Amino acid sequence: MFQLNKKTLTIGISSIVVLIFMSSVALASDFRFGKQFENHTYVGPFNISDKKNEQAKSKLVSDFSELQSKLEVNLIYQDIQFSLPPETISFNIDMSLANANSGEDNPIIASVSHDGLKTVLSQELPSIQFSEDAVKSVAAGVEKELQTGIMPRNVHITDYLANEIPNEVVASAEYNIDMISPALSKAINALNGVIIQPYASFSMMELLTSEEVGPLTDEEMTLLSSILYTAVLQTNFEIDERNISASLSSNIQQGFEAAMNQTLGLDFQFTNPNKTEFTMHTAWSAGAIRLSIEGMPLYYKYEPSTTNIETYKPRIVRQYSSFVDDGQVTVSQDGKEGIEAIVKRTLSIDGQIVDTEDISEDFYAPINRIEIHPLSKGNTSVTDSTDSENTTLPQNGEAAAADVEPGNINSEEIESSDSNNSNNINGSQNSDTEDGTVHEESTEEEINYDKSGLPISGK
Known part of the structure; x- marks a missing residue:
């Protein structure tokens, strides 16, 4: 009876694996250098259909050169936007072709200079200390955004900073008032912890007329809205609706009233234009209502005043x-x-x-x-x-x-x-x-x- 020993079996299996690998390489090499890319083969926005590897490479050299000349990458941090210099970005043609699948849409492989990016970030955002991990994360984010090759590209670097930049109080307001009603106390508690989502609008009327708050007078609603309005003016939030009443209450600072009227439907509304969320904190103690807005720090400091x-x-x-x-x-x-x-x-x-x-x-x-x-x-x-x-x-x-x-x-x-x-x-x-x-x-x-x-x- 014929019997293989372990050594013979191992050599046989190894030989089969080598043959399969060599055949795959030969086929790939044959495809890259002998055959054409199939119809509907793109690298970014550039069409390399029906072209052999060398022809496709020659075309991409020209396409990438033109792309480099039109390069426009805007880095956005909260309320500021600045450009990333084109010299900090390079496109890898060989790797883009090596990773391209025939008959498919394929990404452009780009690389961002970490040193160049770090220099730009430190110059434009000197108040923020970016760690090496943060710079690498932002660079990877820019490289990902460049895969489409469509210009201009707006990159929100806050998407790639994770917990690198801690939240802080970006705005606050305080109004003195000796006593508050139970309904106003509920409204203050309902406002505490409210999260203002990215690009989301906030309606004070919607919150204050919810079941968890209960009935409030227009004067109470106006007081609370005015406190919030005072804080919102210290941010880059966009005011969508704000009204004033016929007569200013003594509890409200001149120029900072946001009147509410349930009968007339007068509301106070604003929108968060940032890519990050913010949280409101409210409390009443020691004869004062205090409100603050917390989130990733803004670039500018906003200071409203009556001139x-x-x-x-x-x-x-x-x-x-x-x-x-x-x-x-x-x-x-x-x-x-x-x-x-x-x-x-x-x-x-x-x-x-x-x-x-x-x-x-x-x-x-x-x-x-x-x-x-x-x-x-x-x-x-x-x-x-x-x-x-x-x-x-x-x-x-x-x-x-x-x-x-x-x-x-x-x-x-x-x-x-x-x-x-x-x-x-x-x-x-x-x-x-x-x-x-x-x-x-x-x-x-x-x-x-x-x-x-x-x-x-x-x-």
Whole structure:
């Protein structure tokens, strides 16, 4: 009986393996140097179909040379973009062909100089310390992006940094408030930990009207939105919707209100334009609501501020009525100064301002102070602005007069709650300047009559 020993068997198997390998090499060599690439064979955007290896190589030499001359690779880090010099990139023709599969779309094999990339990163982003692993990771990312050969290429280097750059607080805001309602406390907790995804929009109305928060007043929603708006202005987030109310609350800083109104559908919305996510943190303690935004640090420092504040004094409108006792004055509406606040924002690097942006011009009209005085004989004559003639009103309890002290710049008329007939009164104009600019100006005023038939001043 025929029997093979182990040595003979081993030699036989080894010979078969060698023969198979040599045959594969011969076939590959024959394909590369003898046969053509099949139809629809591409290296990047370059067609090498129906070409032999040497012909394909000659074509790629020309194609890659043209590609090198048009090379445009933009590196993006958060809110800054800069170019990678073409000399830091080279294309490997031989390896691109060696890895090409006939009849398929194949990648371009490119290489990025680690030293060159490190130099560029250190020059453009001096505040960030890139480790050798980080540079290698970014280089590999650029090489991957270059495989298509389509220009320009925008490479977000944050995609390849992983945990190389730790998160930090990029914006914060704090508003003082002594007490908060249970609903506002829930809203603060609901906002805490919210993640703003890359390229995602955020709606304050959507969050604050969710079931987990509960009913809030418009004033409470406005307060919380204004705190968030103050912080958002310290980032490169894009404001999609922001409103102001008719009158500014004393709890909110001038120029930084983001009014909310559920009935009118007034919302505060913004979008994160970065490739990285950010997390909001909120808390109420020691009489203050604190909010911060945490994420990968931005390149620029954003500092919003009110550059100009003008105030407008309210008018004092005197109304006269027989229902007010002699010597008494009733205030039916407290006055409030009007405000105009201009907000700008500076962008700086290492304390050096590189740009200034206009953010907003907020105007709040003054609210007139309305006083009701007792009717007296000395207040029975008014001047009609239409014909400039004096008109004497009856003094038997059926008439009253009104005076107006000049105040704000509004040329609107002043309206009382009950009105039937009216006469106009011309006023005078003057101006005064204090810390902010204070404007005073009177406007025409009408006389209206109360329910008893007595005229009272009005709009």
